[in-house]
Amino acid sequence: MTGAAIAAGVRAGTTSARVVVEAALATIADRNPGLGAFTAVIADRALATADAVDAAVASGRDPGPLAGVPFAVKNLFDIAGLPTLAGSRINRDRPPAGQDATLIRRLEAAGAVLVGALNMGEYAYDFTGENTHDGPSHNPHDLRRMSGGSSGGSGAAVGGGLVPLALGSDTNGSIRVPASFCGVFGLKATYGRLSRGGSFPFVASLDHVGPLARGVRDLALSYDAMQGPDSRDSTCADRPLEPISGLLARGSAGLRIAVAGGYFRTGAATEALDAVAAVAAALGATREVELPEAARARAAAYVITASEGAALHLDRLRRRPADFDPQVRDRLVAGALIPAAMVAQAQKFRRWYRDAVLRVFAGVDVLLAPATPFPAPALGTRTMVLNGAEVPLRPNIGLFTQPISFIGLPVVAVPVPGFALPIGVQVIAPPWREDLALRVAWQLEETGVACAWEAPGAHQ
Amino acid sequence: MNDDPLDAMIRGGTALLGIPLDPAWHDAVHAHLAVCLRMGTEVAAFPLPDEAEPAPVFTP
Numbered sequence: 001m002t003g004a005a006i007a008a009g010v011r012a013g014t015t016s017a018r019v020v021v022e023a024a025l026a027t028i029a030d031r032n033p034g035l036g037a038f039t040a041v042i043a044d045r046a047l048a049t050a051d052a053v054d055a056a057v058a059s060g061r062d063p064g065p066l067a068g069v070p071f072a073v074k075n076l077f078d079i080a081g082l083p084t085l086a087g088s089r090i091n092r093d094r095p096p097a098g099q100d101a102t103l104i105r106r107l108e109a110a111g112a113v114l115v116g117a118l119n120m121g122e123y124a125y126d127f128t129g130e131n132t133h134d135g136p137s138h139n140p141h142d143l144r145r146m147s148g149g150s151s152g153g154s155g156a157a158v159g160g161g162l163v164p165l166a167l168g169s170d171t172n173g174s175i176r177v178p179a180s181f182c183g184v185f186g187l188k189a190t191y192g193r194l195s196r197g198g199s200f201p202f203v204a205s206l207d208h209v210g211p212l213a214r215g216v217r218d219l220a221l222s223y224d225a226m227q228g229p230d231s232r233d234s235t236c237a238d239r240p241l242e243p244i245s246g247l248l249a250r251g252s253a254g255l256r257i258a259v260a261g262g263y264f265r266t267g268a269a270t271e272a273l274d275a276v277a278a279v280a281a282a283l284g285a286t287r288e289v290e291l292p293e294a295a296r297a298r299a300a301a302y303v304i305t306a307s308e309g310a311a312l313h314l315d316r317l318r319r320r321p322a323d324f325d326p327q328v329r330d331r332l333v334a335g336a337l338i339p340a341a342m343v344a345q346a347q348k349f350r351r352w353y354r355d356a357v358l359r360v361f362a363g364v365d366v367l368l369a370p371a372t373p374f375p376a377p378a379l380g381t382r383t384m385v386l387n388g389a390e391v392p393l394r395p396n397i398g399l400f401t402q403p404i405s406f407i408g409l410p411v412v413a414v415p416v417p418g419f420a421l422p423i424g425v426q427v428i429a430p431p432w433r434e435d436l437a438l439r440v441a442w443q444l445e446e447t448g449v450a451c452a453w454e455a456p457g458a459h460q
Numbered sequence: 461m462n463d464d465p466l467d468a469m470i471r472g473g474t475a476l477l478g479i480p481l482d483p484a485w486h487d488a489v490h491a492h493l494a495v496c497l498r499m500g501t502e503v504a505a506f507p508l509p510d511e512a513e514p515a516p517v518f519t520p
Contacts, residue, residue, distance in 0.1 A: 205516060296506055299499035306496050318478045321485075330485055334492035337473040342500030347514035349503050354515065395495065407515075 003069040003164040003218040007111065010068035013057060017050035017068030021113050024070035028115065028162050031457065036137045037147075037156035039075050040082055041116040046070070049113045056111075064111025065221050065245075071165040074151050075117040076124060077101040077209075078198035086200035087120040087150070089133045089323050090316055101198030102233070103167055103209060103226045110225035115163060118153030122325040124169055124202040125309055125332070126150040127177050127397035128379075132325040136379050139181055140456055141422060145376040148181035148397070150174040151212065155182035158212045159422070161455025165218055169199060170208045172301055173371075173401025176426060179212055179413040180371035183422030183453025185441065186212045187219045190431050191408025193239075194223075197232025203308040204235070205347070206301065206405060214452040216442040219412065220245040223434065244435045251443035252366070255436060258287040260369040260428070263294035264400055267386050272370035272400075275416040275423045280368055282449040283440065289364055292356045293349075297403040300346035300353070302395075306335030307343045327394075354407040361430040366440050370400045371413045371424035400426065410434040412441040414450035422453050466490055466497075 009015040025043050032038045056063040073079070076086040078097035085091045099105075104114055119137040121129060129152020130136040137152035139145040140160030147156040151168025155178025158166050168175040170188040179186030187210045194209050201207055211222045224243040230236045259280050265273065280286075291297075310317070310332045313324075317336065321329055360367075373396060377384060384393045404411055409431060413424040427444075429437040444450035470489055474481040481489070 293506070296502055299502045302499045303496060303503060306492075314477065314479075318480070321480060321482070326485070326488070330488035331492045333470075333474065333479060333481065333485070333489045334496050336477055336479065337469055337493055338496050338500060342497075342504055344514065345504045345506075345508070346500070347516060348508050348512040349506055350515035351513055352506075352508060 001164065002215040003066060003213060004215065004221060006069050006164065007065060007067045010053065010057065011063060017053035017113060018047065020068045021046050021050040021070050021115065024115055024163055031160055031162060034138065034143060035140060035156045035160050036119055036135050037153040037160060037162060038072065038116045039085065039119050039134055039153070042079065042114065046113050046115040049108060053111050053113065064109065066107060066225060067111035069112045069165055070115045070163045071107060071112050071167070072116045072118050072157055072163050073104060073114065073167040074120045074154050074169055076120060076169060076200040077104060077167060079104065079114065079117055082117060084200050086124065087122040087131055090320050099198065102195040102230050106226045107222060112165065118157055118166060120153055121150035122328045123313065124150040124171060124174055125328045127173065127394055129155065129178060130379065139376045141183060141453055142376070145378055146181060148178035148376060151178050154178060154212045155184060158182065158184045158214060159453065159455065164214055165222055166212045167209060168212055170210060170405060171203050171206045172305060172405055173398040175210050175212060176371045176401045176411060176413040176424065177397055179415065180424030181376035181422060183415040184212050184214055185216055185219055185415065185452060186210065186413040187223055188405060188411045189223065189434050190410045192235050192237040193434065194226050195230035195233040195236040197230045197236070201312060203305045205304050205308055208405065216248065216438060216445050217245070220248055220438050242435070244438050247435055248439055248442040250439050252283055252440045255365040255440065256363070257283050257285040257366045257368065257440065258289045258364045259285055260291055260367045261288035262290045264369040267373055267396065267399055268370050269374040269386065271375055271419050271423045272373055275419070275425050276368055276370055278416055279414070279425045279444060279449060282444060282447060285368060289360055289367065291360060291403060293353055294403040296349065297353045297406045298399065300349045301402045301406040303338060303342055303346045306331060307338045310335030350406060357407060358430065365429070366436050367428040369426045369428060371426045372397060373399050375419065375421035375423045404428055410437050412437040414441050414444055415452055416449070417451045417453065466493060469493070
């Protein structure tokens, strides 16, 4: 059941938040051992929150647009009373967070009920969903495969039907990759739109946070509830609220939609290209446009990520290098050695690329591109054969997401049915136009072109 | 030890930064650093005017 359907039932009094949350906790207890999605379940708090929602309904107060909707957050979000792990062993020594992250507070203010914290790749430097300390989060549609990362637990929890809504973070693709692999929708809003307040950082220049859900209306409802300036995040934009939930039904009417060509057609498996073609055909998008220097944009994102990530963790690399996930540590050590001149140039190039892409958007409203180059690989896979050549897997998973998040464009990742495994398409809009991406995604869902994959065991 | 400049960069850089590098980690760091520098070189090769501003703008 979607969050919107749950909220409608709770608001109408046909069910209660307690019943919904008890059912979610039972589902988590039943299925999480196989999925590895949750690292903490806060049942007592969740039931108390649910009771407060039900009390609001009983007294005639508005319980909020997300009344009774259970949700969970990647464990880099602060949850009062828990140490914020960010997927690491080292952070287990941190004191418990004193307060919830801003987005948790805003979702609960809208009636949603936090039920726990989710597994993730260590310090978010990951595209696989694998984790040395907590074990991998598994793909709900084939437990032997990756959930995608770094918000792997978020993808597994929503894709596996444990919760209808989860929060993740996306520095280079970490919402869009697990959304693609796990067959769910994901929203990476414009850089600076949603507050990172109370979340453990990775790359300040590129970090985004946002929701994963089983439907576009749930993305829109949660996005509307989470918008707004926040003094806890200096990057959070001082913009008025621009709610989108009431505008979804406008769909793609009148929008100029094109497929991203060139770079975004190279290095993709057949499924990824077929998924884009299906979406483009449904939208009547026959134009193809090039994003200039997309490969260099990815390179610049790569350099900034490694360097800023290393700077963040330098002291931990000095004191506790053996306590890192080796896959993450070795990349961070390399990042610490990148010449500063390259990083400065990457930030200058970022502005150039942003201006160049905005010129493309003068002639088009929405762009389509693959979310991942291929469906979820098997856990433990190190290399991949693409176009007949064997290439390292990890760096290539973010091939198509990195040039987009590099300049903070809003994107909805939509799951496209009809393949053996889930695969997603990026619906990309100009900065601050989440409405356009969500409207197009909504139309795709309404017409069955995009659809969350059914959670295994959902009808048992 | 060979005279690979990357090896020297890793040994010298980690020593200067105070990162205790287990020799067993060296090859992986080497591989990652090679990719980073290749990416950085690709970015640095793009001609930009001297007046080009970086993306982040600090507002006092």
